[in-house]
Amino acid sequence: MTSFQSTLGEESGIAEELAESQQAISIAEFFEKNKHMLGFDSGARGLVTAVKEAVDNALDAAEEAGILPDIYVEIQEEGDYYRLIVEDNGPGLTKESLPKVFGKLLYGSRFHAREQSRGQQGIGISAAVLYSQLTSGKPAKITSRTEGTSEAQYFELIVDTDDNEPEISVEETTTWDRPHGTRIELEMEANMRARQQLHNYIKHTAVVNPHARLELREPKAHFKFERATDQLPEETEEIRPHPHGVELGTVIKMLAATDSQTVSGFLQEEFTRVGKKTAESVIDAFRDRHYGREMRWRPPASHESVDLDAAVTDATANKGADATAAFAGAIEDEVADTDRIAHYELRDVVDSAADDVEDEHGTTFGDTVRENAIDAVWLELIDAVPADDDETDDPAADDAIESESRLVADLYDLADDATSTRKDDEVIQAFAVRLAGTFEDETEDDPRHRLTHETLREYVDRAAELTEEYDDVAFGDTARENVVEAIWGVMATVPDDPPLVRELEGDRDATSDLVDGMRATDIMAPPTRCLSPISDDLIQAGLEKEFDAEFYSSATRDAEVHGGDPFVVEAGIAYGGELPAEGSANVMRFANRVPLVYQRGACATTDVVKSIGWRNYGLDQPGGSGLPNGPVVIMIHVASTNVPFTSESKDAVANVPEIEDEIELAIREAARDLKSFLNKRRSMQKRRKKQNVLGTILPEMATKVAEVTGRDEPDIDDAIARIMNNVLVERELEQNGDGQAVSVVVENNSSTNKTLEITDIVSAEPAGLSDGATVVEMDGEWFIKWEADVSSGDDAVLKYEVADDASFDLDVKGVETEKLTVKQ
Numbered sequence: 146m147t148s149f150q151s152t153l154g155e156e157s158g159i160a161e162e163l164a165e166s167q168q169a170i171s172i173a174e175f176f177e178k179n180k181h182m183l184g185f186d187s188g189a190r191g192l193v194t195a196v197k198e199a200v201d202n203a204l205d206a207a208e209e210a211g212i213l214p215d216i217y218v219e220i221q222e223e224g225d226y227y228r229l230i231v232e233d234n235g236p237g238l239t240k241e242s243l244p245k246v247f248g249k250l251l252y253g254s255r256f257h258a259r260e261q262s263r264g265q266q267g268i269g270i271s272a273a274v275l276y277s278q279l280t281s282g283k284p285a286k287i288t289s290r291t292e293g294t295s296e297a298q299y300f301e302l303i304v305d306t307d308d309n310e311p312e313i314s315v316e317e318t319t320t321w322d323r324p325h326g327t328r329i330e331l332e333m334e335a336n337m338r339a340r341q342q343l344h345n346y347i348k349h350t351a352v353v354n355p356h357a358r359l360e361l362r363e364p365k366a367h368f369k370f371e372r373a374t375d376q377l378p379e380e381t382e383e384i385r386p387h388p389h390g391v392e393l394g395t396v397i398k399m400l401a402a403t404d405s406q407t408v409s410g411f412l413q414e415e416f417t418r419v420g421k422k423t424a425e426s427v428i429d430a431f432r433d434r435h436y437g438r439e440m441r442w443r444p445p446a447s448h449e450s451v452d453l454d455a456a457v458t459d460a461t462a463n464k465g466a467d468a469t470a471a472f473a474g475a476i477e478d479e480v481a482d483t484d485r486i487a488h489y490e491l492r493d494v495v496d497s498a499a500d501d502v503e504d505e506h507g508t509t510f511g512d513t514v515r516e517n518a519i520d521a522v523w524l525e526l527i528d529a530v531p532a533d534d535d536e537t538d539d540p541a542a543d544d545a546i547e548s549e550s551r552l553v554a555d556l557y558d559l560a561d562d563a564t565s566t567r568k569d570d571e572v573i574q575a576f577a578v579r580l581a582g583t584f585e586d587e588t589e590d591d592p593r594h595r596l597t598h599e600t601l602r603e604y605v606d607r608a609a610e611l612t613e614e615y616d617d618v619a620f621g622d623t624a625r626e627n628v629v630e631a632i633w634g635v636m637a638t639v640p641d642d643p644p645l646v647r648e649l650e651g652d653r654d655a656t657s658d659l660v661d662g663m664r665a666t667d668i669m670a671p672p673t674r675c676l677s678p679i680s681d682d683l684i685q686a687g688l689e690k691e692f693d694a695e696f697y698s699s700a701t702r703d704a705e706v707h708g709g710d711p712f713v714v715e716a717g718i719a720y721g722g723e724l725p726a727e728g729s730a731n732v733m734r735f736a737n738r739v740p741l742v743y744q745r746g747a748c749a750t751t752d753v754v755k756s757i758g759w760r761n762y763g764l765d766q767p768g769g770s771g772l773p774n775g776p777v778v779i780m781i782h783v784a785s786t787n788v789p790f791t792s793e794s795k796d797a798v799a800n801v802p803e804i805e806d807e808i809e810l811a812i813r814e815a816a817r818d819l820k821s822f823l824n825k826r827r828s829m830q831k832r833r834k835k836q837n838v839l840g841t842i843l844p845e846m847a848t849k850v851a852e853v854t855g856r857d858e859p860d861i862d863d864a865i866a867r868i869m870n871n872v873l874v875e876r877e878l879e880q881n882g883d884g885q886a887v888s889v890v891v892e893n894n895s896s897t898n899k900t901l902e903i904t905d906i907v908s909a910e911p912a913g914l915s916d917g918a919t920v921v922e923m924d925g926e927w928f929i930k931w932e933a934d935v936s937s938g939d940d941a942v943l944k945y946e947v948a949d950d951a952s953f954d955l956d957v958k959g960v961e962t963e964k965l966t967v968k969q
């Protein structure tokens with residue numbers, strides 16, 4: 146024995162020793178050591194996270210109870226410590242649930258609910274309590290009062306990390322002036338270095354929760370965000386998971402828990418958007434994957450020397466000539482009537498022919514006769530005549546016979562249709578012969594030619610590779626795929642009964658086929674009543690409230706699904722105005738109406754913004770990738786019944802492809818409006834420049850021309866309007882007795898038809914108005930309103946009469962100022 150071995154031998158007790166030191170760790174103990182995972186990695190950040198957890202909960206609780214949230218946040222400095230107080234007017238907590246909510250991690254009401262809420266895991270507030278007790282050694286002080294009770298409950302507690310249970314030090318009843326709600330007081334070692342993030346969190350929360358009243362008082366600042374609307378977000382409803390995107394593990398668990406016995410019942414009961422028809426489609430998709438499809442071959446054409454009648458007659462013994470003839474004839478006719486026929490379809494044909502003949506001739510056609518008939522017809526259809534019968538002594542002649550077989554002809558036509566016309570007939574023929582050969586080879590194992598998509602692909606690959614090798618031609622991937630799809634398209638889904646739920650339960654492969662089938666079936670998008678998007682109007686209003694920009698746009702996408710959970714992505718863009726022109730865009734991220742403060746760089750939203758080619762949308766993007774530069778704010782909101790965060794601290798959205806796609810589409814939708822705004826602005830700027838140049842040159846030219854020709858100077862405004870293809874609105878006055886006749890002439894020099902709204906504000910009462918004009922008097926001024934449709938190149942005139950000394954003021958709507966010349 147080597148010394149090494151002897152050492153090992155002596156250590157045989159180590160495993161036992163180690164085993165003794167193995168022990169379960171409580172979740173509280175785990176997070177005590179890994180508090181960074183929950184967003185409590187520093188004093189600065191810990192304070193922001195604690196505020197966020199408490200405010201998110203307060204908003205959730207109030208909204209759920211149908212109460213307009215009124216939330217007060219106060220931070221008091223106590224030397225190295227800070228005291229955080231958060232008060233809400235929510236429904237409050239009962240004496241029984243309160244200690245667990247604050248003193249036990251992973252205790253919450255939302256983890257199992259498929260409904261949009263800010264809280265998800267039941268960790269947030271108890272983690273804040275844990276952080277506070279860890280850094281200050283003080284218990285959390287909680288007051289809560291439920292509606293209709295005269296007294297409030299007061300608790301002082303900590304999380305007992307050994308067993309993840311609340312440890313209560315004070316429990317008493319008290320009075321509280323709020324009729325209902327919750328007050329949390331936590332002391333923690335912290336600092337205010339993340340003041341900016343804290344302010345942003347509160348401000349942005351107010352932007353996307355216009356129904357909430359929020360107040361923040363901290364040592365150096367005090368803000369109040371009053372409610373902008375009394376409308377609570379639409380109430381959300383819980384939904385069942387959607388079949389698209391549920392994971393295999395989840396389905397396995399759901400199968401174990403369901404009361405349904407059939408797969409159809411299971412699908413309809415446990416998933417949203419699945420009725421009987423959709424369940425059937427899912428089951429068909431499952432059958433295709435699990436059992437495979439059966440090849441349908443063409444029935445014999447009249448010129449073929451295939452005699453199904455004779456085949457059935459030969460195979461049917463002792464049934465009497467008439468009954469046999471009727472049986473064989475019926476089968477032959479039925480088969481001839483089909484476009485193509487699969488083995489199980491032939492079985493139906495034979496069964497129905499047998500049943501009819503039994504009725505008519507009083508002869509019994511038992512299982513054996515039926516089986517014999519099926520076999521005989523099928524062998525004819527697939528050409529599987531015993532090899533000896535066909536084979537001659539001449540291999541070339543054998544090949545010739547083989548290459549004329551029914552299967553070859555059928556597969557030739559399918560492959561020829563599916564491949565490009567550039568492929569030679571001989572190549573297709575050679576390929577069809579080889580593919581038919583593979584079908585024939587497999588006949589012995591399964592004469593029904595039942596195969597999965599994958600096996601079919603293998604057949605086609607094999608035939609294509611042999612063709613490439615022996616015929617020295619290319620039979621590439623696209624051609625192969627097209628052939629596979631063409632054949633798969635004529636194959637028949639089999640009618641086999643799917644397994645029962647209890648049979649599926651222990652069968653991972655079959656369950657996986659079911660999950661694939663669910664994903665492959667077209668199913669209506671999930672209902673969105675479980676979600677509460679902000680809506681494009683409110684996004685725009687929120688941006689307008691927060692940023693003084695020149696342009697705003699927003700987009701709300703339709704709901705999509707990830708992991709069985711529906712989600713909606715919204716985006717908003719603000720541009721120009723007072724936004725800082727230097728530096729890169731300000732990206733504002735939200736998930737379930739909660740601003741995401743940290744980990745900007747690790748968030749799918751930021752990744753998507755960076756991946757977009759912003760130059761296409763008229764923004765500056767150094768190097769053509771990354772954040773765009775300039776005065777722009779990009780806002781993204783992901784709302785879901787289960788937002789996939791990168792960590793428990795819920796700072797960044799994970800890179801889930803379905804969500805990333807929707808983020809991109811939402812941003813692009815909003816960015817398209819920005820692009821047309823910027824294009825228009827650019828062309829208007831050019832126009833203005835040109836107009837300014839004309840405005841300086843033309844008068845000088847006019848003066849010169851008038852001097853030289855000795856004629857009056859032409860009207861410059863009219864000339865500019867015509868050169869620039871502007872709409873010209875001009876007032877002409879003519880003395881008319883005591884008063885004056887006014888004509889407002891509209892000349893459309895542009896290339897498009899215009900509908901203009903013209904208002905002439907006059908200081909005296911007008912008379913004799915043209916048709917279509919209306920007049921309203923307000924405070925001694927008469928507003929003459931007139932709507933004019935003026936085709937390109939046409940004129941229109943508004944006429945009226947008014948006193949001599951009247952003054953006028955023209956206002957024109959319906960055409961951009963840059964394309965309008967008004968002369969009054």
Ligand SMILES: Nc1ncnc2c1ncn2[C@@H]1O[C@H](COP(=O)(O)OP(=O)(O)OP(=O)(O)O)[C@@H](O)[C@H]1O
Nearest residue numbers: 202206246253254264265266267268269270271327
């Ligand atoms: N201010 C409150 N008023 C009423 N109920 C509350 C309040 N705060 C928390 N709760 C209840 O306590 C539960 C646990 O809250 P906690 O913050 O631990 O988790 P969560 O909000 O559900 O999820 P997450 O860990 O994602 O924040 C909530 O689900 C809610 O039912």
